Amino acid sequence: MPHDGHDHDHDHDGLSPSGHPYRKDNDGPLTHWQIMEIAVRELLVEKGIATPAEITAQVAAMDARSPADGARVVARAWADPEFRARLIADGSAACTEMGFAMDGLKLVAVENTASVHNLVVCTLCSCYPRNLLGLPPDWYKTRAYRSRAVIEPRRVLAEFGLDLPDSVTVRVHDSTADMRYIVVPARPAGTEGWSEADLAGLVTRDCMIGVAVPKLPETVSA
Amino acid sequence: MTRHMSESDSDRSPDAAGRSWHDMGGLPAGGINPAEHDFALWEKRVDALQVLCATKGLYTVDGLRRALEEMGPQAFESMTYYERWISAVTKNLLETGVFTTEELNARMEAVAARGATYGDASIEGASPEGET
Structure with missing residues (x-):
């Protein structure tokens, strides 16, 4: 388990491979x-x-653990109708079937359709489908997101750049310590015949929280 | 150990409607700051300690949450996420009797005396990096 944060000099002003600023770690003043x-x-x-x-x-x-795990689950649900049915019926069992440890948590997969959009929050704390997505982003744990997601979800979604038409119903799912939600986004049109790996590449963390929807790249490599 | 938790009981007690401070769903709040950071090693270790202690049955995730909620809104605003977590983990371990306040204080003094950075204060061999 190498940890590369303490045994050599590196540029803390830059961004990490995941595109985030490095947080000062072993080299800052001890707190x-x-x-x-x-x-x-x-x-x-x-x-x-x-x-x-x-x-x-x-x-x-x-x-x-990373959102790539959840993306594999979503891609399989898109590609395999029988798996999709199992995932919706019992999210924990379907993910366990794919080899992801659920640690006794009840996982509920909620599906976006042409008329329904789902959004996940934990108003009481920070419960998150960490078994499939890794640790939650900072904003998921903020007062602003926790408070507002359940009362003005459309405005919250708009702040993330997602403007939904009034014809789409927004359902907000409030997680608990024992029950976690993951959004199965709608499969984008134009992806017929894609491999599961290519499909998974469209599914971001934010899509599975529900603050984004999958977008096709400008030029499709599949 | 409790200096950061010293605030009035009224902040931590449920309001007239029975609502506690952490039950913030639906309350007015400002814009969402989309900033993110990569977790530092010490934060990942706090997460790991919580998972291990809960998995080993020393206390439950509800114990963690109770301790977090008892810390009150002031701690929520002034401490980072994993600062609150290590405080809550420690509280549960003290309550469970895994170690005493005296043992904790003595060890924290010893750790602080080792150096001015997290790296300096971590003992090679006693820390996970020492186990390769």
């Missing part, structure tokens, strides 16, 4: 909460609760 994390981690190891290897493995397991 009270970082001290607490180190202390708690060491005490857990000394008390025999967890081993360093377990902690490393858990960090790696979470790092390995």
